[in-house]
Every structure is written in C-alpha cells, then in structure tokens.
Amino acid sequence: MRTFTENTFAGSSMADVAQRAGVAVGSIYRHFPSKESLGNAVYQLWKGRALSAIVAAVDPMAPSRTAFAQMWRALARFAAEHPDAFAFLEYQQHAAYLDSSGQATADELTAFARAFVVRGQQAGEIRPGPPDMLIALAYGALVGFTRDVHPGAPPSAGDPALVTAAEEAVWAMLRAG
Amino acid sequence: MRTFTENTFAGSSMADVAQRAGVAVGSIYRHFPSKESLGNAVYQLWKGRALSAIVAAVDPMAPSRTAFAQMWRALARFAAEHPDAFAFLEYQQHAAYLDSSGQATADELTAFARAFVVRGQQAGEIRPGPPDMLIALAYGALVGFTRDVHPGAPPSAGDPALVTAAEEAVWAMLRAG
C-alpha cells in the first residue's frame, strides 16, 4: 500500500512492493494472480477498514448532529492514524485496476452515508437536495481537510481542535435551515 | 492531458500521447526533454488556465458572498467545460514529476484564495479559523462535487441548479455566524 501511495499504482513495481513487504517477488504471485488483483486487494482491505471504522463509531439511531460528529471524527481519526492508506484511497485514481468487488466495497460506504443523509433529511435536520451531492461535498471537504498538509508534516486531521473546527464548519454546510 | 487523465501519468505511454496528439513520438522530444517535463508543462498549462478563469471572474472588491459565488461558478464552469483537465489536476498525484515551477502555479491559486478568505474574515463575513483549512474544506467540496459523477455521465458541475445548490451549501460552511 505504501508503494502505491508514494508512486501511484502504475508507477509502482512489483519488485518494490516485494522488497518493502520483505518477501520475494515470486511469493506475491502465490497469493495474487496479477498486479491488478493485488491492487484490488489492497484497495478493498483499506476501504473496508475505513468502512468498519465508521460503522463501529456511528450510532444510527442518534440525531443527525451527533451521528455526523461521530462519522467525521471516525474518519478524521482513520486519516490521522493511517495517512498513507487514506492518501492511497482518496488522492488517487483506481479505475485502471479496480474490479467490481473492489467497487462494491466503495459503494457500501456511500450507501451507509446516503442512508444517514436521507434519514436526516426526513427528520428535517439535514438540508434538502440530492443526497449524493451532499455526500460528495462533505466527503470532498474531508479529503481536502486531510490533504491540506505538506507531505511529511503532521496531518491536520490529527489536531483535535482543528478536527472540531472543521467538523462544525462542515455541519453548517449540511444542516437544514 | 487526456491520456494522463485516463491512465495516470505513470500509466501513460509517450506513444499514446503522441498518437492522440497526431504527431510522432520523436516530435514530442523536440519540445520537451522528457516525459516529466511534458507532465509539468501540461500541469502548468491547465492549472494556469484554471487560475485565469477565477481571476477573470472574481471582483476582489465585492462582498464575500458575491465574490464566493463568482469563484464557485467560475470553477464549476471550468470543471464542466474541461472535465478531463479538472480531473487531471485534482484527482491525481503529481509529486512524481512536478517541479518547482509547476508547484508555483498551484501556489498562486492558493494565495488568491487565501487573500479572499482573509479579507472576508476581517470583514466579519467569513467564519474565523485557519484560512488554509477553510480553503481546503471548500476546495475539497468542489472537487468532491465534480467527482460525484460516474465516468461518461454528464458532470453534475454542468447542471446550473445543482451548481447553485452546492454553492449555497458551501457558502453556509464558510459564512460567519
């Protein structure tokens, strides 16, 4: 994953992947039939972890304001703890190698977020409008927030005060009224 | 640019670039000494155009609400008219080949946005907080907004009603009070 993050999928060589993993190139091919399938597996693994982090943190019965805070904090924490994984997932293009199973994991996360938005809109807590658009705005804001760091610097997603400030701003974007 | 957008910089071959440009591979090397320098030039060209589009559209003396609308519309329009250029600029990683001159163009855009935010904060029109964070949130929201499209589908950034709805939402995130 780290190789992909630093060099892009196409810019990474299996030799580099193997070396960082501390195994031989041939060994990778015992577990993955191709570079593409390895890319898929890496994507699914980390996208799945991000999804789990959210699902574990959010109480679906809580009011939107609360649920949103839980969601935002969970994702910011994930991005702070695994900055390279988050960068791999969100700052790159995966179309070249992502297959349907990989896409499915991504869709699960969107579905979760959509359910949250729709419920909030029905409760009059979230601004009306196409749910996918609101998700795109809010998730995009999160990605921008974590990216607003020069590589190597401690991610702003790790500063609790900043995380809270950003969360409040984004909630202002989502909330109804 | 189109090749880079579709296949990633590292995933693009000079042969493909040449073919799409309708020239021979060797001809590219008469204008650019390397693939990297070509990447740089493409980046600078389009980042520069995006910057120009904003600068031309925004009245720096206008109230923040107005200036923001101008900025948002200019960028949404740019993304709608040049979806692949915008995708190349914003959905990808350029670290592998971007040199200082390329970075400089990117910094100009940030500087412009920062000036806007700072002025708005001084006027009490924009929410307090680190300007760069607010820019990251808003610009991230824009990127998310334009990205919220399955490839081939008409970009949401091209639908005037959606653009307005998104603009209002993002302004709600930025405005003071």
Place this chain on the structure above:
Amino acid sequence: MRTFTENTFAGSSMADVAQRAGVAVGSIYRHFPSKESLGNAVYQLWKGRALSAIVAAVDPMAPSRTAFAQMWRALARFAAEHPDAFAFLEYQQHAAYLDSSGQATADELTAFARAFVVRGQQAGEIRPGPPDMLIALAYGALVGFTRDVHPGAPPSAGDPALVTAAEEAVWAMLRAG
C-alpha cells in the same frame, strides 16, 4: 566481447550481445547495470587475462633478452589464441565507457613492462631513453604485427616462424649498443 570487436562498443546493440550470449536482454541487466558497465567488465576481464598471460610467462630474474622473448611470445600467443579479444583491447577506443577500475588494469600492464625496461636499462642490456617511449614502440609494433591481417585470414601472430622473426626485429630495436 565479440560483438564489441566487430561493431565497436557504440555500434553494438545490447540485443546483439544478448543473442550471441544466448540469453535474454533483461538477463544482462541482472548482472550489469548498464551497457557501459558491461563494456568495463569485458575490458577488465580480457586485459586482466592478457596481463596474467605475461606475468605467468616471464621470469623477472632472467636476462632482458630472455625475458623479452618470453613476453613477446606470451603476447603473440595470446593474440593468436584470442584474436578478437586482442582486437577489442588494442584496435579500439575505450575512453567513452572505461572507468577508473578498468583503467587500473591497463596501468598494471604498463607498470610491469616499465619495470622490465628499467631493469634492462640498468643492466646495460636495453637502449637508453624514456622507458614509456620504448614500451610504446615495442607494444605498438606488436599491435601492428597482429593487425597486419585481413579479417578472416590466419593471424600472422599464429605463425611461429613469423613470430620469431618479428621478435628478433623488435629486440634489435630495444637492445643497447
């Protein structure tokens, strides 16, 4: 080596080298990081062998006349047994790719010859004059002698009578008085 001899270093392609070696192009790069380094290795290998052939054949305690005969015969034999290697070493320019380690091997041979000449001059057996000049004349004569062959013809360095005749002539050039 054979490719370099026939086509010059710059005129040889790695593909040709690989084909003659009976391996794939990529395999060469597992052993040598570049064409230059391959050229170096080839040079060092054969220059080293030529040096060994001399060192093994010459008795440094013998009178100059004897030692010279041993040296001349050893080199003539080397040139007759490895005409292409000798041609590679002596009929070509290596400046474009030879590094210091390659140069060092060449210098060893010169140093050996210089010691021989100096000792002979001290013993009054070899004509006075700058040792390096005498070496250049004699070694040049050897190179000329072996070169005096149209490609494909049996090398004159392989005809014992000719080798002896040449040796006597060159000794007449070197001997004192």
Place this chain on the structure above:
Amino acid sequence: MRTFTENTFAGSSMADVAQRAGVAVGSIYRHFPSKESLGNAVYQLWKGRALSAIVAAVDPMAPSRTAFAQMWRALARFAAEHPDAFAFLEYQQHAAYLDSSGQATADELTAFARAFVVRGQQAGEIRPGPPDMLIALAYGALVGFTRDVHPGAPPSAGDPALVTAAEEAVWAMLRAG
C-alpha cells in the same frame, strides 16, 4: 572528423557533426548521401593528406637510412600537427563504413611503404623478411609512439629529441645486419 575521433563513428550523431561544422543537419545530406559516405569522405581526406605528406617528404632515390628518416619525420610531424586526425585514422576501426574507395587510399600508403622496404632489402640495407611484416612493425611502432600520450598532453610526436630517439630505435629494428 573531430566528432568521430572523440566519440567513435558509431558513437557520433549527425546532429553533433552538423553543430561542430556550423551547418544544419540537412545541409550535410546535400553533400553526402549518408552517414557512412561522410565517414568515408573524412577517412579518405585525411588518409590522403597523410599519404601526400609522406610522398612530398621522401626522396625515393635516397639510401634507405635517409628515406626512412624522411618518412618517419614526415609522419611524426603529421601526427603532431593533426593529432585528432591521426587518432581518427589509426586508433579506430573503420570496417563498419569504409568502402572500396576508402580502402584504396589506405592501400596506396601501404604500397608506397612496401616499395621502400623492398628496394631497401634489395640494396641489402633493410633486414630480410616479409615486407608487410616489417611495415606492420614499424608503422605499429609509430602509432604506439604517438599514442603514448595522455589525452590533452602535448604529443610526444612533437618533441624533436624524442622523435629522433624513436626514429633511431625503429631504424635499428629495420636495418640489415
């Protein structure tokens, strides 16, 4: 010629040749149909000049000792005045591009030298043996003599005392008795 000397024929580019000549690449092709033919012309030009230098300097009726001195001095002078031309002619391989007309010029020089040797042998002034072998030894010695210089250093062929010393040594190799 300078480009060929420094980089080898195969290692030289027409672009470099053109630049040093102060003309455009296309202009070369108005005078020479190909790189090979240019190589030929350069070879013939300089080999012809070397030949002329000898022919002009040598009195064919003079005794061998005298004629040899004239020949040696003429060539040493040529090598001293045109070190790069001499290096191009003698330190390199021309087989890859030399055609019959180029070879003819080289053969003329050999023929001239052979006539000298044969006449000297008939007069009992030059050591018996295959004339071509003696020529190879003597010409090889000359090449070695001029080569005995580190690039950039003033050529030993330019030091009159050295030239005379070398000439005497080489004559000792050739003379009868």
Place this chain on the structure above:
DNA sequence: AATGAATGAGGATTCATTCAT
C-alpha cells in the same frame, strides 16, 4: 511454499534521414 534469476514485451529516448519552408 518461498525464492529470485530469467524472460521478452513494452516503455522512454535517440538519431539517421526527409522535406516543407
């Protein structure tokens, strides 16, 4: 099952040659 050398197709780059200006 793990290894890593071998393979050769593919990629970036060069360069002899052409040809419109």
Place this chain on the structure above:
DNA sequence: CATGAATGAATCCTCATTCAT
C-alpha cells in the same frame, strides 16, 4: 541551396510474470 522540425525505426532499459531450484 540552407535550414531545422518532423518522422519512426532502433536503442537502452524496465518490469510483470514464470519457473527451476
């Protein structure tokens, strides 16, 4: 006639994949 940009085959080198050990 001179120029030098354009061409694309050929060159050096890389890298996904295979397979004998």
